[in-house]
Amino acid sequence: MTKTATTTPTATGGIWLLEETPVGTVFTPERLTEEHHLIDQTAEEFVSNEILPNHDRLETKDWTLARRLVSRAGELGLLATDVAEEHGGLGLDKASTVVVGTRLGQAGSFGSTFGAHTGLTILPLHCFGTDSQKRRYLGKLVSGEWVGAYCLSESSSGSDALGAKTRATRQSDGSFVLTGEKMWITNGGFADLYVVFAKVDGEAFTAFLVERDSLGVSTGKEEHKMGLHGSSTTPVILQDVNVPSENVLGDVAKGHKVAFNTLNYGRFKLAVAATGSATIAIGEAAKYAAERQQFGRPIACFGAIKHKLGEMTVRTYVVESMIYRTTGLLDSTLAGHDPADAGPLRAILEDLAAECSILKVAGSEMLHYVLDENVQIHGGNGFVKDYPAERHYRDSRVNRIFEGTNEINRLLIPGTLIRRSLAGSLPLIDAAKRLQNEIMDPPTLAAASDTPLAEQLRIVAALKKTSVLVLGLAVQRYREKISEQQELLAYAADILIDTFGAESAVLRASQAVVDAPHNESLHTDAASTYVNEAAERIQTAARSALASMDHGDTLRLNLTALRRLLKFTPVDTVSMRRRLADATVDRGGYIFR
Numbered sequence: 007m008t009k010t011a012t013t014t015p016t017a018t019g020g021i022w023l024l025e026e027t028p029v030g031t032v033f034t035p036e037r038l039t040e041e042h043h044l045i046d047q048t049a050e051e052f053v054s055n056e057i058l059p060n061h062d063r064l065e066t067k068d069w070t071l072a073r074r075l076v077s078r079a080g081e082l083g084l085l086a087t088d089v090a091e092e093h094g095g096l097g098l099d100k101a102s103t104v105v106v107g108t109r110l111g112q113a114g115s116f117g118s119t120f121g122a123h124t125g126l127t128i129l130p131l132h133c134f135g136t137d138s139q140k141r142r143y144l145g146k147l148v149s150g151e152w153v154g155a156y157c158l159s160e161s162s163s164g165s166d167a168l169g170a171k172t173r174a175t176r177q178s179d180g181s182f183v184l185t186g187e188k189m190w191i192t193n194g195g196f197a198d199l200y201v202v203f204a205k206v207d208g209e210a211f212t213a214f215l216v217e218r219d220s221l222g223v224s225t226g227k228e229e230h231k232m233g234l235h236g237s238s239t240t241p242v243i244l245q246d247v248n249v250p251s252e253n254v255l256g257d258v259a260k261g262h263k264v265a266f267n268t269l270n271y272g273r274f275k276l277a278v279a280a281t282g283s284a285t286i287a288i289g290e291a292a293k294y295a296a297e298r299q300q301f302g303r304p305i306a307c308f309g310a311i312k313h314k315l316g317e318m319t320v321r322t323y324v325v326e327s328m329i330y331r332t333t334g335l336l337d338s339t340l341a342g343h344d345p346a347d348a349g350p351l352r353a354i355l356e357d358l359a360a361e362c363s364i365l366k367v368a369g370s371e372m373l374h375y376v377l378d379e380n381v382q383i384h385g386g387n388g389f390v391k392d393y394p395a396e397r398h399y400r401d402s403r404v405n406r407i408f409e410g411t412n413e414i415n416r417l418l419i420p421g422t423l424i425r426r427s428l429a430g431s432l433p434l435i436d437a438a439k440r441l442q443n444e445i446m447d448p449p450t451l452a453a454a455s456d457t458p459l460a461e462q463l464r465i466v467a468a469l470k471k472t473s474v475l476v477l478g479l480a481v482q483r484y485r486e487k488i489s490e491q492q493e494l495l496a497y498a499a500d501i502l503i504d505t506f507g508a509e510s511a512v513l514r515a516s517q518a519v520v521d522a523p524h525n526e527s528l529h530t531d532a533a534s535t536y537v538n539e540a541a542e543r544i545q546t547a548a549r550s551a552l553a554s555m556d557h558g559d560t561l562r563l564n565l566t567a568l569r570r571l572l573k574f575t576p577v578d579t580v581s582m583r584r585r586l587a588d589a590t591v592d593r594g595g596y597i598f599r
């Protein structure tokens with residue numbers, strides 16, 4: 007495997023909102039290379055032949071088997087995509103990581119084991135480790151000889167991660183003594199290396215590398231969970247554990263950098279895994295709908311079922327489009343940099359924090375929708391264990407809880423952009439003021455375009471303006487006190503998620519003329535359906551947001567501006583979803599792979 011690069015514009019988080027992204031410049035799944043497809047095949051065979059046949063055994067908590075499978079993933083190079091060759095990795099592009107992560111998202115509980123090991127242990131070591139830490143640990147983790155875990159949460163501090171009580175007491179020889187208890191730790195029961203967050207002398211939040219063999223480290227009982235029974239989740243207990251100073255990861259008092267940048271990447275990768283799971287469920291639903299007869303016909307013939315299959319496909323398509331667009335931004339920024347130099351990756355992960363949170367919320371909620379409809383299409387069989395739909399549904403619920411709950415991520419999406427705006431690095435307020443004047447000027451209202459995608463692009467431009475208007479007014483109204491307006495921030499987040507999704511989907515569909523001519527019209531159907539529904543949702547959310555900020559003449563003026571912006575004629579989404587559903591049933595699975 008060699009390093010490959012993609013060609014997309016260099017990233018600046020949030021700037022897509024204020025600038026036009028030209029058609030032809032975004033990375034999409036259709037632009038994966040032959041090499042990516044080979045990596046995909048390796049990952050697919052690993053999941054199909056080695057993980058899924060062992061899934062029931064993993065659910066009995068056979069951690070010896072789990073460790074063996076991690077080590078097998080290591081042999082195949084699947085743990086190594088993010089790590090430089092000199093540290094035992096393959097130094098590949100992020101598109102390769104996405105390809106592998108998508109397949110591992112189809113591996114049930116093992117996907118969590120894999121995610122905590124690669125995204126939450128290998129990644130922070132790669133990004134923040136010293137040369138000697140990398141030499142000492144990365145090789146073992148990348149080969150799968152050792153398994154990693156990430157210990158941030160505590161019973162009294164989950165969302166409020168910086169409120170951790172675990173203490174690191176500095177010793178006269180420079181070492182630290184760690185005391186505390188971490189909760190809900192994935193791979194807790196069998197990991198060899200823990201990334202532990204603790205406060206030095208009760209104050210300075212800091213990350214440490216703690217070996218399982220260290221005196222004073224123990225783990226509690228396995229949690230009895232709703233799902234993910236084949237993944238270990240335990241408390242990790244630290245009783246006067248001596249940790250040498252060379253095992254501080256990053257800098258003392260800079261643990262938040264390690265924690266949050268790791269979570270940014272973790273959020274991105276959670277969405278990646280969600281698309282993998284969603285495509286499996288779409289395949290199950292399509293096959294079941296084709297076979298199951300009611301009233302003398304396969305249920306796939308019924309419009310109500312076509313609606314579900316069509317919408318499952320649309321939502322998966324959109325999240326996939328956002329992921330690949332973001333992957334292109336990551337890879338174009340990292341292209342030309344030495345993979346061993348983690349500085350550019352740290353910078354870009356911080357830069358794309360809002361996009362990573364968008365993906366986390368959109369990915370987990372898309373998956374929840376898809377798996378819920380998969381159960382529904384299976385009827386009574388969806389509720390019993392004989393079919394996998396029931397397990398998928400239970401396994402996925404936690405996606406809306408871990409890697410930052412969706413409430414916290416919703417606050418972060420507009421919060422990050424507003425912070426940049428107040429710091430002067432993202433000109434949101436000026437853009438909103440310009441827009442208010444511009445919207446009141448009737449000649450700026452473009453006529454409906456004649457081709458379907460040109461019309462969708464025009465609507466997307468209006469959605470972006472709506473986002474800027476709402477965000478800009480919110481910043482002007484509340485400035486630093488905006489964090490107290492959570493409901494308003496949540497409306498803004500929903501508008502931003504739908505806007506980024508709509509634009510990413512339409513850009514991808516516009517490129518399908520060249521990149522996927524065989525099913526270009528289905529790309530158009532998927533993107534157009536989403537834009538249509540997103541525009542309706544955005545209109546509702548924007549009206550509520552504006553009404554929460556102003557009243558009387560000001561509100562009426564802003565609502566007039568909104569009406570002028572969001573003038574569009576609905577498209578026939580019924581026919582579009584039917585075509586998507588029929589193609590999905592014909593194929594027996596997701597149609598855009």
Ligand SMILES: Cc1cc2nc3c(=O)[nH]c(=O)nc-3n(C[C@H](O)[C@H](O)[C@H](O)COP(=O)(O)OP(=O)(O)OC[C@H]3O[C@@H](n4cnc5c(N)ncnc54)[C@H](O)[C@@H]3O)c2cc1C
Pocket residue numbers: 122155156157158159161162163164165166189190191192193231234239404407408409410411412413414492
């Ligand atoms: C299966 C599983 C695996 C996990 N793996 C790991 C792991 O490997 N490592 C690790 O460190 N942790 C892990 N976690 C923990 C997980 O990250 C936390 O559960 C999560 O961050 C939420 O924290 P909490 O449970 O304390 O909920 P709380 O923070 O108590 O939240 C409860 C509710 O209040 C809301 N809320 C909280 N604060 C606010 C706010 N300021 N504004 C608005 N709403 C708010 C939340 O959104 C949520 O709806 C795991 C959890 C599970 C269930």
